[in-house]
Amino acid sequence: MTAGNSKIALITGGSRGLGRSTALAIARSGTDVILTYNSQKNGALEVVHEIEGLGRKANALQLDAADLSTFPSFVTKLRATLNKTWERDKLDILINNAGYGLTAPFVDTTEEMFDQMMNIHLKGVFFLTQAMVPHLADGGRIVNLSTGLTRFSFPGYSAYAAMKGGIDVFTRYLAKELGSRGIAVNAVAPGAIETDFGGGVVRDNAGLNKLISDQTALGRVGKPEDIGPLIAALVSDSGQWVNGQRIEASGGIFL
Numbered sequence: 001m002t003a004g005n006s007k008i009a010l011i012t013g014g015s016r017g018l019g020r021s022t023a024l025a026i027a028r029s030g031t032d033v034i035l036t037y038n039s040q041k042n043g044a045l046e047v048v049h050e051i052e053g054l055g056r057k058a059n060a061l062q063l064d065a066a067d068l069s070t071f072p073s074f075v076t077k078l079r080a081t082l083n084k085t086w087e088r089d090k091l092d093i094l095i096n097n098a099g100y101g102l103t104a105p106f107v108d109t110t111e112e113m114f115d116q117m118m119n120i121h122l123k124g125v126f127f128l129t130q131a132m133v134p135h136l137a138d139g140g141r142i143v144n145l146s147t148g149l150t151r152f153s154f155p156g157y158s159a160y161a162a163m164k165g166g167i168d169v170f171t172r173y174l175a176k177e178l179g180s181r182g183i184a185v186n187a188v189a190p191g192a193i194e195t196d197f198g199g200g201v202v203r204d205n206a207g208l209n210k211l212i213s214d215q216t217a218l219g220r221v222g223k224p225e226d227i228g229p230l231i232a233a234l235v236s237d238s239g240q241w242v243n244g245q246r247i248e249a250s251g252g253i254f255l
Helices: 017-028 041-053 068-086 111-135 158-181 206-214 224-234
Strands: 008-011 032-037 058-062 091-096 136-145 184-190 246-249
Touching (some): 008 017, 017 032, 017 041, 017 091, 032 068, 041 058, 068 111, 091 111, 111 158, 136 158, 158 184
Parallel strands (some): 091 136, 136 184, 184 246
């Protein structure tokens, strides 16, 4: 990490849900934050305001994490923001969180659905990380968001889970290839979480919520606040020797 200065984290999809929880948890740990949003600008600015209220610096930048053609202009905006706000040209932490859910039985999954999941959850993560690595300080951290659905299976998530399975493998390769720079890379795999992800199905469907709770050792579904602090701990100095791992945070579902 960069000595003598606050660390800076870039969190994609930081305007709500797990991204918001992670941004706030990281800020509470003493790290400044740049978060991205796609369409939720007001939500992103609210998170920026909350982070500033914690005494940290923050910025929000627009990014369509599924559209590779926008990445060069995003890098330009990011570099300008780093220089203007921090008088630096490097990040310390990258958290690939942006994404959305899509539920469909395998037999009803169209090529368009498949491509949507691939572009945001795998292809976008792969090439955005590639674009960010030159701007990541030696000794930095990368966290990729995976899912519990790469270990256990729920009908309707075949395309989504397949992409996240790719993220689990990608994480190990990144850890291997970036290790010479002291950059640690891990995947965090949440279980079912009460957010608006997938239309809020876990949060709003009482029957599904109970089904998952009954299959979870800790007796409930997860909340965003269960995930953000874990990621903050993982990218802190105390997590420096954790590398190339898939860390499931599910409360012990389907044990």
